[in-house]
Every structure is written in C-alpha cells, then in structure tokens.
Amino acid sequence: MTSALNDQSLDQIFRSARTPNGWADRPVEDDTLREIYDLMKRGPTSANSECAVEMHIVSLCPQIVMIAGFDFDFRSGDTIHTESSRKYDAESFARLAELGGSRVAEIWTDAERLFAVFGLVAAEPAQGS
Numbered sequence: 001m002t003s004a005l006n007d008q009s010l011d012q013i014f015r016s017a018r019t020p021n022g023w024a025d026r027p028v029e030d031d032t033l034r035e036i037y038d039l040m041k042r043g044p045t046s047a048n049s050e051c052a053v054e055m056h057i058v059s060l061c062p063q064i065v066m067i068a069g070f071d072f073d074f075r076s077g078d079t080i081h082t083e084s085s086r087k088y089d090a091e092s093f094a095r096l097a098e099l100g101g102s103r104v105a106e107i108w109t110d111a112e113r114l115f116a117v118f119g120l121v122a123a124e125p126a127q128g129s
Helices: 007-015 030-040 090-099
Strands: 051-058 063-067 070-074 079-087 102-109 116-122
Touching (some): 090 102, 090 116
C-alpha cells in the first residue's frame, strides 16, 4: 500500500461494515452473486492467507426433494448454501497437516495445479517423544 486509507474507506471497512446474521425476505439477483463471487474467488480471508469458496445451488423449478425420509419443498429460485470452504496451496496445506499430526503422502492434481486431493498418513512421532 502506498498511501493511507481515507476516512471514508476506514468507515466502510472498520466502522460500519457488519456481518449479516439473518436472511432477508427477498431474492439475491444472479448478477449480485456473480459480483460477490468475483470479489471473493481469490481474495484474502483468515489472516490474509486463504482463498474462500461459497457454493449455493438454485432450484430452477418447484420441486420436492426427499433426503433421509424427509421432504424438502423448493420453489423456483430457492437456494441452498452447500459449501463454505477455504483453499490452500500445497505447501500451506502440508503445514496444516503437520500441525494436525499428519503428513502428505500423495497429491493428485489437475494439469494446471488448480485443484488437488491430498492423501494423508499419520506422521511419525518426533524422536525422543
């Protein structure tokens, strides 16, 4: 950053911004969802070290879905929040695995290394412990 934030920016970021803790009784426009996604898809989150993914599924028609014996009634346009996740590069994920007592044994990834599945195994106990 090359200059200090102005007072209006400080207000918006630290003084007036609030995390919603409820639902508005109105639909969120698709353009708004795309705009939010574009802002978040590679943006910093926790400790400026993670990328976030938020996933929502939108019902395109009225339908009833049965899950584990329960009926869920959806109207056209209803959404389900299906994922809130944080994304890591391979090195950051390996450090997290080590903190949890595991180590990365194998990584399966796409050609561009944008997505990966990590195979973890229990880490060997430290010598002398």
